[in-house]
Amino acid sequence: MKNNKKLEKIRIEMESLRELYIKGYITKNIYQNETRKMFEIATKFGA
DSSP: HHHHHHHHHHHHHHHHHHHHHHTTTSSHHHHHHHHHHHHHHHHTTOO
16 A cells, blocks of 8 residues: 555655656757656566
């Protein structure tokens, strides 16, 4: 249950990051690197 809350926070953060990319505030490279980092963290919580 605790992991679900952490995964939900990561999901929200990833959606926010995607929005920044779509709106042109960050580059594709930054988007990919940050998304990869968050995904690695999420896998530790069972994603």
